[in-house]
Amino acid sequence: NAGVMQNPRHLVRRRGQEARLRCSPMKGHSHVYWYRQLPEEGLKFMVYLQKENIIDESGMPKERFSAEFPKEGPSILRIQQVVRGDSAAYFCASSSPGQQPYGQYFGPGTRLTVT
């Protein structure tokens, strides 16, 4: 049973380019969460999605960041016009419906470097 999959694992973008991060949840999971981990800081919640719905995006920066979880395919976190401050590790977690908070399973992360 494959776990949460994220790709790419490493992504290098120049300032002003777009970054697309993908997350495939565990089999049977329909809820996806994105977290960002800055150096020397803990993971920070960004957005919670269910299939075709954004449930809570209160942790997302107001500009340049968007997320989706289509009916088919992986969840996508999109960062437009990247800046140096976007350099971080981005983790996706998934859970099944009705699961308690400890039921989130994390992927290996995508490490974004903006040059």
Add this chain to the structure above:
Amino acid sequence: QKEVEQDPGPLSVPEGAIVSLNCTYSNSAFQYFMWYRQYSRKGPELLMYTYSSGNKEDGRFTAQVDKSSKYISLFIRDSQPSDSATYLCAMSAPDDYKLSFGAGTTVTVRA
């Protein structure tokens, strides 16, 4: 003030020692308390969770929650080099899906 405070360490102990990790928090609504282990360049992996106050033991690991002091602890007995990792505490209120994480404590167990 951060919602969850965790001493980042680093912590270095000899093999076989007891590792003691802790976090403090400010949100009294938190009821779920989790400890994650994160190896370098990997995602967090759930070690243990506790609901409300009390102790929980799982093999060499013991988690304690003191809600009156807003203080949680993780103890690792008979530590092994394979325990070398970053340990993250995380918390959540009931019916909330958002996890609030500490910054993580980096632990090295020397053979």
